[in-house]
Amino acid sequence: MKKTTLRVTGMHCASCAVNLEKALKKTPGVTAASVNFATQKATIEHAEHVHANELAGVIGTQGYAAFEESTAHHGHVDDAAEVRNDLLVAAPLAFLVFVLSFVESTPPILLFLLSLPVQFWAGRLFYKRTWAALKRGSADMDVLVALGTSAAFFYSAAVTFGFLNGSLYYDGATVIIAFILLGRYLEARSRSLTGEAVRKLMDLQPKTVRAWRNGRETEVPADSLGKGDIFSVRPGERIATDGMVVFGDSSVDESMVTGESMPVEKKKGDSVVGGTVNGNGALRIRATRIGSETMLAQIVKLVEDAQAAKAPVQLLADKVAAVFVPAVIVIALASSAYWLFLAHSTFEFALTIFVSVLIVACPCALGLAMPVAVLVGTGKGAEHGILIKGGDALEAAGKIDTVIFDKTGTLTKGKPEVTDVVKFGKDDALRFAAIAERNSEHPLAQAILAKNGRVPNPSSFRNVAGKGVKARYGGKEITVGSRKLVKCDAKTDGIAKRLEAQGKTVVFVGVGGKCVGVITIADTLKENAAQAVASLGRKGFRTMMITGDNARTAQAIADEAGITAVIAEVLPEGKEKEVARLQSEGRRVAFVGDGINDAPALARAELGIALGSGTDVAMETGGIVLVRNDLRDVANAIDLSRYTLRKIRQNLFWAFAYNVAAIPVAAGALYSYGVTLDPMVAGAAMAFSSVSVVGNALLMKRWKPETV
Missing domain, CATH: 2.70.150.10 (Calcium-transporting ATPase, cytoplasmic transduction domain A)
Structure with missing residues (x-):
């Protein structure tokens, strides 16, 4: 048996992945198949005689493209490029057709010619995927888009060339295609960074x-x-290595x-x-x-596995499509058949009913419900330094109940600082230490120098490996370093141990063979960190801290931040395992981190929140990036995500409610009361539903963060 991983392009919703998985499983020689919408990958277990090209061909028959991904290189494909190119054709032509439709002198043949490339070039994938869906005996939103726009286009063409009498609906067909493509382009853009985390990790080698x-x-x-x-x-x-x-x-x-x-x-x-x-x-x-055995390779694998383990985002529109689309088709056929055969109406009236139902049911508002809300929400977040990468992060934020913080660089400033200076006698221990460390590049030396500013050069300098430094200045020998280098009495040692118990690193300073002081250096808590933790607590979130640092230092920082649950001394895979353990207990986890070692945990968590000051890898892996590095924005980011998610749900509700109300009218249910919905009115109603969805999303511009 062999296992092949294929990169798939063109999937625009979770149902695409489900349908593709079904098609692969039916392929002779395939024993198992898993298609992940979030990572845009298909993993197939198959017999030795089945080649990757054959599997890619099966995917091609379903309306998607696939290629084998090299295990040595992580190739980059812009999934949004194809949709963008189609949109660049559809959008200007649809706008032109829409405007010219209101000009009475416009020749119908001109509208026909302008609509052709939109319908059959920009919209070609709708037809290809409709054919694939019909072959497997299912129906999705692509089927409805293809049927609705085709009905409008061919009806209008029949009127244009004199086969029927009626109105033209080229504008409805072209605008629907343009709007759906716009929505899919925005979704594709939000997914385009999925593979960046792995590429950034590989670049570290x-x-x-x-x-x-x-x-x-x-x-x-x-x-x-x-x-x-x-x-x-x-x-x-x-x-x-x-x-x-x-x-x-x-x-x-x-x-x-x-x-x-x-x-x-x-x-x-x-x-x-x-x-x-x-x-x-x-x-x-x-x-x-070497190779796949290294720690870096293991971190890469953890990130890939965690991303692949995420459940595909199941949008409400996709879940309902399985029932909604066939129902619309049945209603359109049944209602037109009723008026033609039972009510004995004209063929043109029955055809008008058929076209009206398909047009009014076209999922233009559904196609915009999520992307427009995401666009406004992410734009509002960007104004306040909160970068939300797309619908996955929004959906995850709506379910979070636990927030885990990394320590170093996240809760803390990420660099050593002098926190305490204890002098014994008149000698300025800090100044002598700075003079001795003047020529050292050790991070602890840099912390001491940063506290002193400009100091003179020593007359001699020597680094003592693993212990500290020795220098001479003004005829005196200065020693700076650990207990192994600087001799001290029991009282001094007791003071040092008390400071070490607070999670601080103690540096001893000796002048002329006598200990003149101790300096403590630590990675200090960020401003507003404690306020951020308290804010999350008030909102009902459980907060935790996890770090690879030692337990003593970790507990000291946690106490200062107001976090009671602490997990220390864990490696990257340990962080990821702790997140997975909490998830197995039913917790919905957000992980806040900034480093390469946080990448697996950021990917495994339902929601990864990365700091803008962190590594590229962390920012690419996180679903949300906090540009201002203000930890109070963790609560703000979750709040904005949930607000955006509420707007998406409202939009989906109103879009479906519009369809539920308009379809019976389009089918002629109120004809006996003199109320009909011809295709022109149906197109206007469809446009109105789209405007209402956009308008509701624009209300999000009123959102303001809790803290500024």
Whole structure:
């Protein structure tokens, strides 16, 4: 048995995925098939003799396009491009036909010619998918669009060429197609960033590496590294793959994996992770894991699996379509047959009834109900620094009951700062420490220097690997670092332990062989973080914090933020598993993060909220991005999403209510009272329903955030 993953383009709703899955499962040699609307992928298990081209052909017969996705490269396809090109044809021509329809002197043949490319070029996919739907014995919105617009077009053509007497409805046919294409284009745009997270993750791996071959350092492609190969990493470079240090000392920024804001000291024998950033020392590393075995590859897989595991967005319009479309067709046929055979009306009147029912039932308002509301809602969010990526995020926000925060860079500022200085005696411990650290690039040294401003250079400077620094200034020796470097008495050690219990990193300062003070450095809580947590609590959300940092530091930050539930010392897969565990308990989870190590959890959660100051990967994986980095916008984003979702539901309700009320009138139910709905009035009613949907969506412009 083989498993093939195909990238599918052209799916515009969840029912497309369901229908495509059914078609694949009926293919000889296919044992299982899963089509995911959210990721636009089809995963098929099949016999060895079945080729990917055959499977792509099956998908092609259903009106979609498919190609095999390379496992080595994540190709990018703009799913919105095809819809955009069709829209560029349909929109201007539909507008022109609409305007000219009100000009009495317009020749009907001109309207016919202008409508042709809209009906049969821009609208060609409606016909293709209608044919595929009819072959499998089902009906969806594409069928209704094709039937309704075709009825209007061919009826108008018959009038144009003198076969019938009546009005022209070219404007109705072309405007419906243009509006439906507009709605689908907006939806396609909202999905176009789905694969960006994976691409950004893959970009973290260097393309080339300096490997040792035959005793010489040679630059080679990173993917040519084998297990056991030795390669060099200079200061500031990303490490090419997982490995073990064989030579050198340095600090490595592993925040993408652990979330720990402080760099980790590395020496011979220590393990390193591919994609992490080397600090101020040169390293030689032996590759221990390559390709799909690396930590970065595992994070990529977690993101892909989590995205694929999301249930496709089942819009109300798609759920009802299975019943609504066949019902409309039956009503149109039955009502026209009644007037022709039982009421003995003319053929033209019966045909008018048939066309009126199909036109009045055309899902123009349904096609706009979600996209227009999403467009206005996301635009309003953008005004206030809240970027909502589409309908998936909106639907998820409506169900959230638990909000999980990452710590480093999300609740905290993400960089070390001096928080306390305890002096013993008259010497200025902070100033002496800054002088000693003047030539150091260690992040802790930078925090000390940031607190002091300009300080003089020491006369000598030496880095003591893994312990700190030694320097001379004014004839005195200054030592700055850990207990291993700076000797201190029991009282000083007790003070240091008390500060460490608060989750702070303690740096000892010695002058002339005597400990003159201790400096504490920590990643401090962001402004408004506690206010944001309190706001969520008042709204009934359960708040939690999860981090790769140590438990002591995590608890200190959680206490300050007002969060009682804390999970610490977890790797990226651990964060994702914790989210999945809460989901298995029935929780609807929103995850707020900013780092690469948050990407799997952001993807797994019902709603991922990323900070604009975070990594590209986090922002691409999150369904909502907070541009202002103000954590109070978490509550605002959820509130705006829920408000937008309410408007979508209202729009869908009114669109369906319009159809339920108008279809019987179009079918002639009130004919005995002198009330009829000819195709022209039906087209006007359809247009009115679309305007009402847009108008309701525009009311969202009144929304304001709780905090500014």
